[in-house]
Amino acid sequence: MPPVVSRSSVALEQLMKGVGRARAERVGVSVGLGSSFFSEEPAFRPRHLKPMPNFSGDLLDESKTHGDALVYLESDSEADLEDAARRLLSVMPAWRQRWRIGGFRKENRAQGGKWLARNPFHFTEGFGNPDSEREIVDRAVVVPGQGEPVWAEGGSYQVIRIVRFATDLWDRDSVDEQERIIGRRREGRWLDGTPGEEQPNFAADPHGKATPLDSHVRLAAPDRRNPPPMVRRSYSYDRGDGDSGLIFSCFQRDLVQGFETVQRRLEGESLAQYVLTTGGGYFFVPPPGDSWTEALLPS
DSSP: OOOOOOHHHHHHHHHHHHHHHHOBTTBEEEEEEOGGGGTTOGGGSOTTOOOOOOOTTOOOOGGGBOOSEEEEEEOSOHHHHHHHHHHHHHTOTTOOOOOOOOOBOEEEEEETTEEEEEOTTSOEEOTTSOSSHHHHHHHHOOOTTSSOOGGGTTOEEEEEEEEEEOHHHHTTSOHHHHHHHHTBOTTSOBTTSOOTTSOOOGGGOTTOSSSOTTSHHHHHOSSTTSOOSOEEOOEEEEOSTTOEEEEEEEEESOTIIIIIHHHHHTTTOGGGGGEEEEEEEEEEEOOSSSTTHHHHSOO
């Protein structure tokens, strides 16, 4: 009896063909699979993969949220990105573009083993990321024994959040007030004077005199010596007409222990009045290479 070819298997073949065509010398391409991709083969779905829920304060636009797959194109050349996107879609008749957003990393640079960039609120991001390949793997890569499908081992859960920033409102506040809301100086130094690349001792500041208890960094990671098990790689965006903000992106081996635990701690933070999440989704990035497709395609 011949194998049954499902809609998702046809779509996967086209997706991988499109990714192959989009790859170029100056364009990086990665793929993430959404929970809806596995609707016909739920047994293959990574165990934590689901549609991204609404969190407190979110106002998700359904047309810019979720998706069967995420194709992530990265390049220093906008022209190369546009060309790669055209080549990608040209061989994918089973697919349609659901949503798309372009981003950039202002003042993108490596410092102390970490990639840093400045966001639209004028703050440098990236200090919370690990500075070694081993720690990146420990936080972000699925390993055997997690109860995941075998094909998913070596992959990672990716969260995308399109976060609109109220920059006009934000810029009315003094720099001192902004730094208290974030919990760091703009260039990354901690409010208690600790250098940005080191970890402050929040236990020595139990009442939040130096770093407010409801500041973003303190709620996100109250114990800086045991950071959340996730790795961030975010971009700024600017669509014009005041629509600008952050394409928040993070990777983790466990969605619950990583992003979701942090996001729930942030409920009620002072920063909430300046930001609004309008789209994004949960995706699973397969292991490097194409061998994982053998598990998802009929033989």
